[in-house]
Amino acid sequence: MNIEFRPVREEEVDDFIRAESRGFGRNATDAYLAHGNRLIEADRTLAAFEGKRLVGTSTSHTLKMTVPGGAAVPTGGIAWVTVQPTHRRRGINTGMMVQQLHRIHERGEPLAALWPSESAIYGRFGYEMAAFGERWTVERQRSALTHSPEEQGQTFFVDSWEARGIFPDVYQRVFSVRSGMVTRNDAAWDDELSGAPQGRSVAEIFYVVYELDGRIDGYVKYRIDRSQSRLIIFELVTATDEAHAALWKFCMGVDLLDTVEGNNRPVDDPLLWMLADPQRLRRESQDALWLRLVDAPVVLAQRRYAKEGKLVIEIQDSICPWNNGRFQLDGGLDGAQCRPTSASADLSLSVADLASGYLGATGYSALQRASRIQEHSVGAIKLMDEMFATDLKPWCAHDF
Ligand SMILES: CC(C)(COP(=O)(O)OP(=O)(O)OC[C@H]1O[C@@H](n2cnc3c(N)ncnc32)[C@H](O)[C@@H]1OP(=O)(O)O)[C@@H](O)C(=O)NCCC(=O)NCCS
Structure with missing residues (x-):
């Protein structure tokens, strides 16, 4: 088997997305092709070809990551990594991952990072768990708060197009103070607010913000899952403690539901210390971001x-x-x-x-x-x- 590793050309991006999708056991839909086309920088892909056949996919997004002290460090964000099930365990991923690191180094990016599907894959390439997230489940009936900052502002709904104008500023404020945060470029914001990353239509997703003195200090993006009587938070990002408390209270106050589920919460989210009955908060730790010091x-x-x-x-x-x-x-x-x-x-x-x-x-x-x-x-x-x-x-x- 002779494998060639090279970036895909613009006209090969759809094939790349289809191959990646197959690697995860799905056939790419039109929505998924649009999602991939928004995000993928063709010159940063590294694919594996056997003859004309695409048998492995990987890419690295152009990111910056905040490190302790506040510097924003250029980072290659590794993603879209798959090897076709017909070609696994022959060293193809090893070839892609090693070459990706050398290419990232040649670009002058001293960090690489990724979100792994399985934690056994990337340690051999020098990545390690470096920022955790937690999935939180709160029972609404037991979600009273005994401590929380006084709220002077208000919460209200916005449409996705309004969110597009508002959310990046809040995100940027958090990015500048929290290490591990990475930049989200315009294409990624467009994608994020299209519903695509969660495989949902825009109609199912809600956006709520917290405003104080004319300034938006936080937002939450969520959906309602009636079948399991829960509100699922995709992203809750707040630049002040007041906005944090207000948006959690909002989520826990939505009627006709049993639980609120927050995904990828920071491990030091202060909600734990605000609840009257913290034992009813279920926490599940996840190895979110893996880091590679290139x-x-x-x-x-x-x-x-x-x-x-x-x-x-x-x-x-x-x-x-x-x-x-x-x-x-x-x-x-x-x-x-x-x-x-x-x-x-x-x-x-x-x-x-x-x-x-x-x-x-x-x-x-x-x-x-x-x-x-x-x-x-x-x-x-x-x-x-x-x-x-x-x-x-x-x-x-x-x-x-
Ligand atoms: C994960 C994946 C990319 C590995 O590709 P691959 O070409 O088979 O990997 P390699 O042949 O280069 O394997 C290198 C080593 O990693 C190990 N490895 C690969 N995938 C592994 C996994 N999922 N769990 C544990 N070990 C794994 C191999 O056993 C091999 O170890 P060895 O050298 O000691 O024998 C491929 O299995 C895949 O596409 N999986 C489904 C999609 C996916 O999860 N992608 C990762 C997204 S973050």
């Missing part, structure tokens, strides 16, 4: 650190050789530098393990307890935990 020393220098510190980190990376070696990180609240060094290492870890705590989702000591990191200088991992700690937990609102 250029590890570059991204280590781009974030800010909660505590001033100096560490020599030895990184192992079998796919991106430029990451291999020892690097001295000098970081603090005001800036950071990361340079190759010949000094002895304080700790050694794989590039994937380094990614897991990069945004602040977890302390490295947890990975040490899982026998994943080696400490060479006593106290190095404790210092690393203190340096990499963040006030807010990372969260990615956009499943690309």
Whole structure:
């Protein structure tokens, strides 16, 4: 079998979308073809061909990701990854994923990220869980709040075309303060508000905003599932605590339903601390965003650190050789530098393990307890935990 890897041409994009859809066990509908055509940048695809036949698909979206300290770092958002069921387990995905990383590096994007369908696929390529989300189910009858900010503003419905003009500003405000958030470009907004990502028609989806003093501080996008008597929140994004409380209250106040289900909630969503009966909140953790440090020393220098510190980190990376070696990180609240060094290492870890705590989702000591990191200088991992700690937990609102 001779496999050629190359980007698809514009005239091949429909075939690419059809192949991807088959890879997930569906035949592409016209709506799905429109969805793919809105989002896919043909020159960033990397497909696998056997002769003329498309047997593997992948792409990377042009994104920026907020990292601790607020920098927006260019990121390749890997997506649309499939290998045809006729061609699986022959190394085709490995070929695509390795080449994608090299192409992302050549473009000067130091990060790559993805939302995996299965968590066993991407660790071997240096990705690791780096921002979690939670699915929350709240029983409406037990959703009284004992604590919440006083509300001065109001909630109201908007149409999808109004939402298109309003939501991006709210999203941008959250993007600028929450690490793990990625940019959503115009095409992705058009797509998001078309109902397509949820496989729904626009008629089934509702948009509600919270306004205070003429400014929109938050929005929720949801649908009603009468068959299971629930309101399903697709996205609830708020730039203030007041908007957060108001929109949750709105959702829990919609009549004739038993439960409210919130998908991909931030792990530090304060609703838990507002409920009178928090035991009735069911929480299911999900490994949302996986991160790949494509250029590890570059991204280590781009974030800010909660505590001033100096560490020599030895990184192992079998796919991106430029990451291999020892690097001295000098970081603090005001800036950071990361340079190759010949000094002895304080700790050694794989590039994937380094990614897991990069945004602040977890302390490295947890990975040490899982026998994943080696400490060479006593106290190095404790210092690393203190340096990499963040006030807010990372969260990615956009499943690309
Ligand atoms: C996941 C998928 C792309 C893998 O493609 P593939 O070409 O078969 O993968 P490879 O042959 O390169 O496999 C590389 C390694 O990953 C492992 N692997 C691949 N898919 C895996 C999975 N779903 N679960 C666990 N391991 C997996 C293989 O066993 C192989 O391991 P080995 O080298 O130790 O034998 C393919 O199975 C697929 O299209 N699945 C359905 C769509 C999907 O889930 N896409 C991912 C979207 S995020």
